[in-house]
Structure formats: structure tokens, C-alpha cells
Amino acid sequence: MTRARGRPRDPEADRAILRAALELFLERGVAGTSMEQIAKRAGVGKLTVYRRWDSKEAVLAAAIESARDEMPETAPPDPGDVPVPTLVRQTLPDLAEALTAPRLRAMVARVFGESASHPELMATYWEHYVVPRRRTVRALLERARAEGTLAADADLDVLIDMLVGAVLFRLLQPEPLDAAGARAYLESVYRHAGLLDER
Amino acid sequence: MTRARGRPRDPEADRAILRAALELFLERGVAGTSMEQIAKRAGVGKLTVYRRWDSKEAVLAAAIESARDEMPETAPPDPGDVPVPTLVRQTLPDLAEALTAPRLRAMVARVFGESASHPELMATYWEHYVVPRRRTVRALLERARAEGTLAADADLDVLIDMLVGAVLFRLLQPEPLDAAGARAYLESVYRHAGLLDER
Structure with a gap:
């Protein structure tokens, strides 16, 4: 599920990443979570995560915001x-x-x-x-x-x-x-x- | 600062371990803390920590309790x-x-x-x-x-x-x-x- 630079975002991959990031955060906190683990649990390549967010803190903030609806x-x-x-x-x-x-x-x-x-x-x-x-x-x-x-x-x-x-x-x-x-x-x-x- | 099994406890090493464990816990939480890091920061061998406590959770609980006085x-x-x-x-x-x-x-x-x-x-x-x-x-x-x-x-x-x-x-x-x-x-x-x- 790697994407070439410049291709439009994949909303499904984004959702999987945010969901994975939130789960890891709830289970382990920030120090226990890494970009590698987020990518792995979301089933995407690490680059896919890095193309969209430049740090785990940025993914986690987006994940927290996205869970508002639950x-x-x-x-x-x-x-x-x-x-x-x-x-x-x-x-x-x-x-x-x-x-x-x-x-x-x-x-x-x-x-x-x-x-x-x-x-x-x-x-x-x-x-x-x-x-x-x-x-x-x-x-x-x-x-x-x-x-x-x-x-x-x-x-x-x-x-x-x-x-x-x-x-x-x-x-x-x-x-x-x-x-x-x-x-x-x-x-x-x-x-x-x-x-x-x-x- | 390694100690042979059976030697009496070294209260100074214990204090250094608890102090190091508390600092790491406050900085990084449980998932971000390891027995290795606790030993290193306390300036003792890993075995010294393991002889006294069998998990990082046990050291952290003791560290929290010991900080009561502060x-x-x-x-x-x-x-x-x-x-x-x-x-x-x-x-x-x-x-x-x-x-x-x-x-x-x-x-x-x-x-x-x-x-x-x-x-x-x-x-x-x-x-x-x-x-x-x-x-x-x-x-x-x-x-x-x-x-x-x-x-x-x-x-x-x-x-x-x-x-x-x-x-x-x-x-x-x-x-x-x-x-x-x-x-x-x-x-x-x-x-x-x-x-x-x-x-």
C-alpha cells in the first residue's frame, strides 16, 4: 500500500493509521508508541505515515481529534x-x-x-x-x-x-x-x- | 557497585535506584522506562536492581511510595x-x-x-x-x-x-x-x- 509522491491521499489508509495510532496510544502512551508500530498495525508502509505526518506526536494529535465522534x-x-x-x-x-x-x-x-x-x-x-x-x-x-x-x-x-x-x-x-x-x-x-x- | 548474592542490602544503592526509577517514570511513563535504564541512571548494575525487585512495575511502585515524603x-x-x-x-x-x-x-x-x-x-x-x-x-x-x-x-x-x-x-x-x-x-x-x- 505504498503511494507515489504527489498521488492524492488515500482516505482509507488515513483512517487505518489514525485508528492504529489511537489504539497504541491508549494501550501504551506516547513513549510506548512509534511510527513503525503505527504503520505495522495499520497495515501500511512507514513512508505512507511519514508522507502525511512528520512525527508520532502529530499522528497522535490527529488520532485524538478524529476520535471525537466516538x-x-x-x-x-x-x-x-x-x-x-x-x-x-x-x-x-x-x-x-x-x-x-x-x-x-x-x-x-x-x-x-x-x-x-x-x-x-x-x-x-x-x-x-x-x-x-x-x-x-x-x-x-x-x-x-x-x-x-x-x-x-x-x-x-x-x-x-x-x-x-x-x-x-x-x-x-x-x-x-x-x-x-x-x-x-x-x-x-x-x-x-x-x-x-x-x- | 555489584553485590554478591546474600550480602546485606545497600541502602544507598536502593535509594539511588528508587530516585532514578521515579525520575524516569515522571519523564517517560511506564512504557518508556526499562530496568536497564533504571540501573544505568542509578549507577548500579542491572543485577543489583533485579536482586531487589523482579519487575520495573515493582520498582516503580516502591519509588512512588518512597516519594511520599516529598x-x-x-x-x-x-x-x-x-x-x-x-x-x-x-x-x-x-x-x-x-x-x-x-x-x-x-x-x-x-x-x-x-x-x-x-x-x-x-x-x-x-x-x-x-x-x-x-x-x-x-x-x-x-x-x-x-x-x-x-x-x-x-x-x-x-x-x-x-x-x-x-x-x-x-x-x-x-x-x-x-x-x-x-x-x-x-x-x-x-x-x-x-x-x-x-x-
Whole structure:
């Protein structure tokens, strides 16, 4: 599957490379992954990878970005006058289900694990995964504040960190959650952040 | 610095090995570290390492445990009738200072990064670093609940995750905090968790 210089890109080879790169990254991290291994697992020649990306870090960043679609959706845009707790409850089952996926756990672990040595991977993840979710949570918090269920002087950035941080932190703890456990956990976190009514 | 089988352990060699193993782990993670590299950096023969530990994972777990002493202290045991906010304020400056250390950032990143592939390292970290800190925060939350500044039905485990999770999450974000930023951040997190009076 070698290609002559100048020939148009092969989208199937690109997809195979990105998929292989992501698998290796999740299994072994950056230091445990090489361009050779990526090419081998993708079933392409090493040159095919190098023609498209000039370092394993570049392939890995592209692989992380491309996996965006597999990951849990952020909540739908705020639909008018539905109360915040109702909106939150609508998104909880899917989010809880997503949290139990070993692949999400591995992705979060690896990206955070490389944050000191490969900040560019963290930056890619941040832009494509974290920022959209923070925006959604912020919209909910702003509405809760406007509706008076959240204190007027609440620090929204810190509350977002507490909410997202708790979930990510729980995700990486020994003893993974099952779907029911994840749902109960999320309910409790949202409640303490002021986004769910008391039961 | 090779030693004959059966000779007593050389504590200095052990310390050099653990120090080298921790440095390599922080720089490269588990997959990027080998027994050869640990021996080389410690300035000992490979056999010296193998006589004491039978895998790199075992050396790394011991190295993580041994570094416990360098990391920020947990708060002092609850001294009688000092109000919770006063206790929290006493520990904030040291904690804020500790949060700005690149080494702590690297340690948290690596340990969490290996949580999916090497749960035994996460378990070691959990036991020696996280459990003692959770215990301290729990004692503070229980007192706050008893004093009525925290709701009687607050879920303490979730609140601890929100507090610790936010700080760890913030630690791994792009844009590190300086000491003043870390202090302001901690104050805000503690306030939202119900452990500091409103200003």
C-alpha cells in the first residue's frame, strides 16, 4: 500500500493509521508508541505515515481529534424554557452509560498522563473534548444562577472544574462504576453543584 | 557497585535506584522506562536492581511510595475547637505552594495516566497519597456538617471528589497556576464545598 509522491491521499489508509495510532496510544502512551508500530498495525508502509505526518506526536494529535465522534455527546443546546433540572435529567442516562466505557477511561487517563510531557496532546484534547462540554455546563450554570437556584456570586469556572473534575477523578479511581452507579454518582455531583433540585 | 548474592542490602544503592526509577517514570511513563535504564541512571548494575525487585512495575511502585515524603503534607489532625474555616486558612498557603511544583504535576499526570494500563501503580498512589488526604478533608467536612455550615444530607464522598477532583483537574490543565493563583483557586474551591465562610 505504498503511494507515489504527489498521488492524492488515500482516505482509507488515513483512517487505518489514525485508528492504529489511537489504539497504541491508549494501550501504551506516547513513549510506548512509534511510527513503525503505527504503520505495522495499520497495515501500511512507514513512508505512507511519514508522507502525511512528520512525527508520532502529530499522528497522535490527529488520532485524538478524529476520535471525537466516538465520545459522549455534549448536551443539546439549551431549548428555551425547559427547567435546568429537567434538562440535566434528560442527559444523565447517556452520560452515565458513556462513563462506564473502558475506552473513555483509557483516553482520559492517557491524555492527562501525557499532560506534563506532551502538552500539545492535552491542548488538542482540551479544544475538541473539554471546551465544548465546559460551554454546555456553563450555559446550565448561568441559567441556574439567573433562576436563583445558584448563588449570584458563584464562581462558574471553579464550579465547572468541581463538576467535571469530580467525574474525571472518579473515572480514574480503582473500582470502576457500573451504569447504575455512574448515574447515581452524576446525580449527586449535579445536585451538589446546584443543577438538580433536592430529592 | 555489584553485590554478591546474600550480602546485606545497600541502602544507598536502593535509594539511588528508587530516585532514578521515579525520575524516569515522571519523564517517560511506564512504557518508556526499562530496568536497564533504571540501573544505568542509578549507577548500579542491572543485577543489583533485579536482586531487589523482579519487575520495573515493582520498582516503580516502591519509588512512588518512597516519594511520599516529598509531597505536600496533609493538614494537621483536627485540633479541638478551632473553627473549620480557620483550620482551612492555616493550611492554604503551603498547599498552594505545593500545587505549583512541576514535580507534583508530573506525578499526578503519570499516575493517572497509567491508571488504565497499570492499576497497581494507581493503587499504590491511592493508598499512600490520596487516602490520607481524603481522610483529612472528610474530618473537616464532618465538622462543618456538625456545625451546621454544611447541609445535613451532603454526600461527603462526592464532595471530597469534587474538591480533590477540581484541584487535580486544574493542576493538569494547560496554563499552570502561580502561587497566588493557586491560593485564590483553593479558596474558591473550599468556599464552594462549604469549608470556608463567605468573604
